[in-house]
Amino acid sequence: MKKILFIALWMLLRHPLWATDLFRVSGGRAAAMGRTSVCERSVWSLQNNPAGMAFLNSWHLGLYYENQWLLRETAFKAGAAIKSVPNVGCFGVSVQQFGGGQYSESRLGLAYARGFGPYLQLGLSADYLLLHWGEGYPNRGAFSISLGMQSQLTERLRAGACIFHPIPVKTATLNGDQLPVVMRFGLAFQCVDDFVVQVDVEKDRLRSGVRLSGGFEYLLLKQFSLRAGIQHNPDILSFGAAYSMRHLKVDVAAQMHQMLGASVQIGINYEFERQ
């Protein structure tokens, strides 16, 4: 029995523990569009690419819930708030948690973004990351930063890039384990007013291969849009829809992983009146 336990533990510990998606993509729009997030401009840019919030006005609030593989233990929750200050930039605070009970990953972020004309927006986010283990194991925490930029290349084409935890520093609390270093870049092409295509490339230093994703959004009716996308490595297919009212926008999405099954996502964004 001891031997089995030892082997199981060894199998578990052999891989870097932080290799999980600590910098996972949040927001119902990204979830529906194959997790393409770098060029998005919404309250969720706070976690996906801080530069994206540079041009948002007034207050924004967002809540997001993802039931990954339809399991409560792998649920992902996130919340974000943004306040823009004229001539200074945009400030935001976000919190997210994956898992619960015996194991959870949390991230708390403070972000600032600013636009320099239409061609360049920069964003910076300072994050505190926390791993929680049940049954008396100590929690582990670490600080990290993320940097992002977006650029409106032409009227219809936008490019973005983002890097999470760019300098792989080993912190004492992590027992030699490493934080993932994740880099993403992508393009968003607004073909016509009611149709957008987005593609993203992601590389995680601790994961082999490159993650490719693509998706599109189609404004079917004035308030109702339809989205779909794919991701490669792992291969995920996603669909979703959004309904927007005056202040409120509701996003729903579903993702299909062929081995693990379906995940569902719901997001609510609330925008206060312009000042």
Added chain:
Amino acid sequence: MREYMRRRWVLILLMGFEAMAFGQFEESVPFPSDSLRPYSDSLRVYGNIEFLYQRLFEEAEALADEPDDGEEASDAVEELLIEYEHLRGSPVNLNSEAATKLCELGLLSHFQMESLRQYRRYFGDLLFIEELRMIEAFDEHTIAILAPIVFFGKNDHIMEQERVTLSKAVTKGKHQVTVNMARKFDNSETQEDASDSLMLARPNAYELGDPWKMQLKYNYRYGSRLRAGVAMEKDAGELLLFGALSDTLRETVRKYRPPGFDFYGAHFYMTDGPCGIKELALGDYQLSFGQGMTLWTGLSFGKASGGSSVMKRAAGVRPKASAGEGKFFRGAATTLQYHTFQLTAFYSYRKIDATLTESDTLTDDLEEQELVSALQESGYHRTLGELMKRNTIRQQVWGGHLTYISPQLEIGATAYHVRLSSILEPKPSKYNQFFFRGDQLTNMGLDFRWQLPKTVFFGELSMSDNAAFAGLLGMTAKPAGYINFTLLYRNYGTRYQNLFLGAIKESSRGQAEEGYYIGLQLAPAPGWDVIAHADFFRFKWLTSQVYTPSWGQEYQLKVSHQISNDATIQLRFKSKTKMKNSADDHVFSHRPIFYTKRTYQLHVNYAVLGNLQLSNKLSFAQYASDDCINSHGYLVSQDIAYKPRGKPYYLSLRYALFESDDYNSRISIYENDVWGSFSIPSLSGMGTRIYLLGKINLFGCLSLYSRIGITILQEKTKTDLKMEIIGKF
């Protein structure tokens, strides 16, 4: 709008002037006299066929990778080329509703058709083919393909309104005779000296006939109203006459078939007849309804062409003019039209090939109704073993289809019954547990298409008589003229049974499968075209390849760029991941593993000196599987096509070098072939592939094609020879 009209007239005048000045209208295509001659030199005749081939063979190449579907693909391509040839003789009036026929053939997409309608509504009838360029969603390729088969007449062409009389049909009808011969030379061992006793002892080992493949087709048509024809074929290795056989063997063979061609077919087809008869087909015909979940035979293209073409447009009844021996019907079918309703009824009686189960001494009572273990659709009867399966059982099919058609909505219902003269009873195995067993099968289905201005929803729900279901639901939308996306979900029940399935599917049977498809077609800048699709599929039950439920993905990306009028460049990427049983059986005998095949293809096509078409291809195939069997393949080719202007001949040559580690990383590449034929060799090993194709027109009515292909491998050389004569009068 007025501005637009003015522009249109300026353009038309300019084009007319250009055509007058250079006098470059094509002579070979007969156009009805009351329409304007549409064809300017900017669309080369050679190019037209080339584009069509290219589009077809992308589909066919995709299917060629699937061993089960190769035969079907070849029949489908042959059929489409026959239809295309037919349309060249009696072009479609794009200013009439007859243009929907082009949709049914897949030559025009749904949204292109819609744009065309809209254009005609705003600006009136089209006058020149060049006007198509001003309609959104029409690209150069489509226009080049359409050019020889359309004309722009008044709203309804005179030919389509007048009554058909016998004298007119006899005097004004067009005839076409096609003779096609082909054979393969292989310098491997010959089997000439096998004795009779050896042949009888090993019935599957020796081919009885000579290595020539022969095909003879006669087609008659009167405009688009009447069509008729006969087709006969003998495959390579099949017997024509029994003279060369010894007496004992001849007696044995006579039991299974009479001398002559191996396959005979005839068809008669009429449209717009009296008493509301919209279509009438006698003899061999194909049927296709809805999205193909219930009933679809013949021409069917799947995922490879991307875009909105996964939404199928059923043609209803269509004559079968090809000599394919796969799925088709033989009997009678008719479509009646009453206001917005169309009713099709059909009956078919045909002998089909099947493998008889070895007779058992204990089952005497079953002797009246034999058991068959599998239906054969390959159509090969080369060896004694294959001959024994020939026409062993009778198949009767009857049923009907009722549609309601309005501009926004189409709703259809299909029901049919299949009766076999013997009970089909596949050898029991776990993977074929839910296959159709028995001698009777009824299928029913409901289909719809609902059309909004920029979006179309479509679907079909089918049921087999064992209360199993299959369903398909999809949408395709066009946010702007150059963007198009498609979403599709399909689900075939584990116990769903259908012998005439033609819907989009990954497995060859269309059973126990679920799949999601996303396709996107986009023109990000003028001259650029991007087509991408992803298909995620899951098999809910075991297959013959993998003894566990399995899944996989397929991705495809195609980027093409029109560099100039004479040059295009295209990059194609395709990746398919599936599961199969592991070959090594050290741990578990049938461990499921993933394998991926990726193909990259770069294709450059350009014309020099006006009559020389050059093209280069670079292909790279990569195969990787979980049990570390990885291999690669490459191909580099140079094509030269010489088509002198105003001369009745052309020549086409390819020289290709290839190298591949094994069969897994083989490269399938399409080749130009004699008209109506189909050639996609799968090249593996290391060697050279050369082919030379020549065509010459004689006396204005005869076309002679000849083609020689040589594959030089290190250990052997294979040669294939084809000749074709087409006579039109």
